[in-house]
Amino acid sequence: MKHYIMFGPPGAGKGTQAALMVEQYNFRHVSTGDLLRHEIQEQTELGKLAASLINKGELVPDEVVEGMIQNELEAHSDVKGFIFDGFPRTVAQAEVLDKMLEKRGESVTSVISIVIDDTMVRDRIRHRAMIEDRKDDMDDETITTRIRNYHKKTEPLIAYYKERGKYNEIYGVGSIKDIFKRICSLVDSTI
Numbered sequence: 001m002k003h004y005i006m007f008g009p010p011g012a013g014k015g016t017q018a019a020l021m022v023e024q025y026n027f028r029h030v031s032t033g034d035l036l037r038h039e040i041q042e043q044t045e046l047g048k049l050a051a052s053l054i055n056k057g058e059l060v061p062d063e064v065v066e067g068m069i070q071n072e073l074e075a076h077s078d079v080k081g082f083i084f085d086g087f088p089r090t091v092a093q094a095e096v097l098d099k100m101l102e103k104r105g106e107s108v109t110s111v112i113s114i115v116i117d118d119t120m121v122r123d124r125i126r127h128r129a130m131i132e133d134r135k136d137d138m139d140d141e142t143i144t145t146r147i148r149n150y151h152k153k154t155e156p157l158i159a160y161y162k163e164r165g166k167y168n169e170i171y172g173v174g175s176i177k178d179i180f181k182r183i184c185s186l187v188d189s190t191i
């Protein structure tokens with residue numbers, strides 16, 4: 001089974017591109033952000049905790065998202081592969097993912113990093129705020145915290161995956177279709 005990680009700052013287009021990959025390759029899309037928003041909508045205990053952190057732009061605890069990923073892996077044995085979108089976001093999460101996959105005799109196939117700069121991150125999030133009803137996209141201070149957390153907690157994963165020969169960059173500026181073509185040529189070379 002293949003395991004792809006969509007990597008990049010908030011607003012890079014990870015979710016949009018992951019959805020296109022599902023159509024093209026019959027992979028299962030796992031977005032920890034979507035799973036958490038579902039918990040919020042259902043007003044579960046986990047949802048309440050998640051909302052208090054997400055709305056400030058902070059990450060939820062590693063154990064919470066790791067549990068979600070474990071459930072997804074166990075629940076879907078019939079797919080050709082997984083696309084993780086928004087996970088891992090810390091080195092600790094990446095280490096746990098490696099262990100989970102190792103137990104299955106599998107490993108991360110490739111990290112697809114969509115590269116855009118911070119100015120574009122803000123533009124994209126502002127644009128998304130007009131389309132999707134996400135509280136964490138509405139407030140400038142929350143967006144600043146998310147960008148800061150990305151640089152501080154998530155960017156160290158670049159070195160982590162480079163060391164393991166898994167890291168690939170895709171230029172994230174252009175039409176959705178153009179960026180998807182760049183991703184497909186990468187994925188096709190790993191199948």
Ligand code: AMP
Pocket residue numbers: 010032033034036053054057058059060061062065085086087088089090093136146
């Ligand atoms: P996203 O939809 O990927 O932008 O995620 C929205 C928010 O959910 C993030 O800003 C975090 O607060 C939380 N979140 C999503 N994925 C993770 C993760 N892997 N680790 C910690 N928090 C996460």
